[in-house]
Structures are given as structure tokens and as C-alpha cells.
Amino acid sequence: MLNRPSSALRYWREKYPRIAALLLVGAVAFSSTLALPQTATNQPAKPDDDKVVQDFENRVAHYLEERRKEAGTSPKATSSPEKLDEAQQTLAQKSKAARAEAEHGDVFTPEITAYFRRQIKSALAGRQGAKVRASLRRAEPVQDVPLRVNQVYPNKVPLQSMPPSLLQKLPPLPKEMQYRLVGRNLLLLDGAPKIIVDFIPNAIP
């Protein structure tokens, strides 16, 4: 019963076989287009992904704990730009000094990097991915930032906006930390001292 075509469908198939075939192809194409973003964004996590994300979160938490211990926390609110300026510079200097031995890859290990690349690729797939790419193009892309771990992000260079759909695909961060883009590179930025904690080169395919 379930496999038996309805009488209307049978009528169409017999009476106008070419039109029926065209309609069928159209319907399949339309439904697959609708399904595209779903399959792109809801890929099941690989069994090892949870471990990789946990490893990443542990590394970020460890970094933040050390920074708070050695350099202090975010400055307090003030009406004085001078005090803000001074607090930010002091925090940046102490943070740099506390992590003088930091190297590229301390947080973004090869496994974590591979996971991030997969996530970013899936965020850029499908119809929603086209919106993300458009959003990136219109976000006044930032280029001229030397990518060096444990360096302060330049004061005069704006921070490029991050598309929300891309952020949804990446592991959540503590409030003080942010993901940012410089060209096609993904930065892990400690916001208060504006320190580049680590980065993934050419993260945007």
C-alpha cells in the first residue's frame, strides 16, 4: 500500500510522462536545497570532538587562571580616560611578562586546530554560509596585524566583527576572551589586556 503511487500521480505519469519527470526532479532538487543548511550545520559530533573541545576549554581556563594570578583582573570602571589607559597598559605588560615563554600552538594544538577548521568550514557551507561570507566581506576586514603570540593587538587597528553563525559553531569562551579575525586568520584574544593568546593561520578557507 505504501509503495503504491496515488491515482493522481499515476495519471500524471501516464498522461504527461516528461512533465511528471521534470516535476519530480524539481521537487527533489527543491527539497535537497531546503535540507542543505540543516546537514551543514547539524553534523553529528565525532566521538573524539568532545575530548578535543574539553582539551581546548581546559587550556583556555588554565591561561586565564595564570593571567589573573600573575597580572590581575579586568580594570574597574572609571570616568578618567587616563586611569583606563594606564590600567590597560599595566595589565598588558604584566600579562606579557607572565607568559614570556608562550608559543604558537600552546592553545591551538594540531587536534584542536583541525577541529576548528572543520567547524569553520561547516559554518561557511550552505545558504546560511553564504550569509556568513557576505557578513565577513562587509565587516571592514582587518589585515595589517602582525600575528605573534603574546603580543598586544595594535591600539589603532579596529577589531573585525564576527558573524553570529560562525560564533555559534565555535566552543564558548569565558567572558573576557574572544575569537577575532585578521584576514583569514582566527585569533584567540584576551580582551582586557588585548593580548593575542594564540591563532590559527588561514582558518577561513
Added chain:
Amino acid sequence: MIRRLLCLCLLACATLTEAGGRLPAQKTESASAAAPAQQNGSGLDLRLPLESDSIRFAVIGDTGTGDREQSEVAHLLETYRKAVKYEFVIMLGDNIYGGHHAADFHAKFEEPYKPLLDAGVKFYASLGNHDDPNEERLYKPFNMGGERYYSFKKGDVEFFVLDSNYMEPAQLRWVEQALQKSKAKWKISYFHHPLYNDGVSHGPDLDLRSQLTPLFEKYCVNVVFSGHEHVYERLQPEHSIQYFILGNSAKLMTHDFHASPQMEKGFDTDRAFMVVEVSHDKFYFQVISRAGQTIDSGSETLPVCSASAP
């Protein structure tokens, strides 16, 4: 038979397009239908009714250049403050361009708006892509309470100030909860990146739009202000939400528009700011150019809207 089938297909396509597209649902009353122009003693053109118990504020966007044009708009803002007696200013981002040292805060904010600050006018900032979130959210005169996104209430109006540079899931959850529990008659949201606009330089942020508009529609947001595009634009209301872009209070991108049926009013030849009055069920606005000319004005009536159940 084939002709009937084609007609049916076309009808179905048209229905789908309409459902997924924009549905203008509300009309802004033009200047003539709003409060009539008044001339006060100083010869100022005033289009707000100035009712006794109303909420009045000014809107500026993309201001922090520290150049002559910013100062000239700031001077006119002070002139209008004396007449309109607005109590606060909302800032649509790019509050400080370039460096964020102490001298930048002085030259690009404190000095141009000194008369307003001295008069006790409060500024409520949102963050643009040229702003430093970690310094500006901690700068008390911006009244951000140390946060990148926040809300505040004035009478019947609640403002939801978002950080459109970094719309992470936590912020989306926050705005949904804040909108859901709001009992305000008027809900106004503002942030830097426009969801709709007809500027050539940037255009709308479609990804941001797909995240925010369902929330705005679900929880009956009435008005949305954005900057980023260095022009003034008022768009046809979308699902009863009035969208304004005001990114030319210091910066300017001249002749930046492309023709569009969604544009109700556009201005891209000089700087501008807006004064707003909300009185009971009415929202009045007036946009003034750096030369002191009213380039747009009108009013909105609070649309009937019931927030969806959580």
C-alpha cells in the same frame, strides 16, 4: 492543462517568496501628519510636540572622529537640547575612531559634547567595529555598566543595547530573556550594524538579520536604530518594526545609496542627528542636518502586538 499547472507553480512560488520576504505592515506618518513645524524664539525648526510627560532623547552615530564636522553637529545638538530639553543621547557605535588613548577620549568625545555633559545629559553607548570594547564599556560617561550589551528603561520605553560586533550565543540568549520579561510599552533596540539598508559601502548584515529579526518580531520590538553606514536612512517598516540608520553624525559617505523600494527617506550629502519624543502611544522623530535643516520627520503609532508565549 499544462497552462493551469504552470499557473499553479507560479502562484506557489509567489506565495513562498512573499512568505520569506519582507512584509510591510505599518506606515510612518509623514511630516505633515506629525506635529506641525514650530518656530521658537531662536528660529529653530521644531517638529516634536513637546508634550509634558514625554521621553525625549537624541540619536547620534559614527561620531568619534574629533574633526570639525563632529564639533559642528555637537554644537547643533546643544542648540536643540535647549529647545527640546532631551535628557539623554543614544550612541550607535564608532564612538572613538583610531587610537583609544586618553587624548582620544578627550578629543573625540569629551570636548565636542562638553556643553551637553555639563548640562547633565547622559550618553548611552553601543559599540561599533572601531570601538575598543574593553575600554569603552568601562568608561563611565558611556553608561554601559561595564558590559558590552545592556538594557535601560526610561518611562514607558525600554532600550536594548546590543554589541553587533560580537553576537555570541550568550548575548542572543540574554537579549531573548530581556525582551521576554520586558513590560515596557515601547521596546527600542540599537546597535552598530544595520539589518536593512541601501548603502553601497556596507549593505545589510544578513547573518545578523537572520539571528535578530525573529526575536524582534516575536517580542514586539518597535524601533531599531543602527549606524555603520555613513548616511541617514529610514526604511519601510518590517513586520511593524521601524528601522533607522544614522551613521553620519561625524563620518559621511556621500552619494552612497542605490535605488531601493524599501527606502522611505535617505540623506547622504551631509552629517545629521535625530531628536526623538515618545509620548504615550506616539513616537515622534526629527532628523536635522549639520546645516540645521530638517531632512526628515514624522511619527509612528504604537502598533498592536502581542509577544508570543515563551
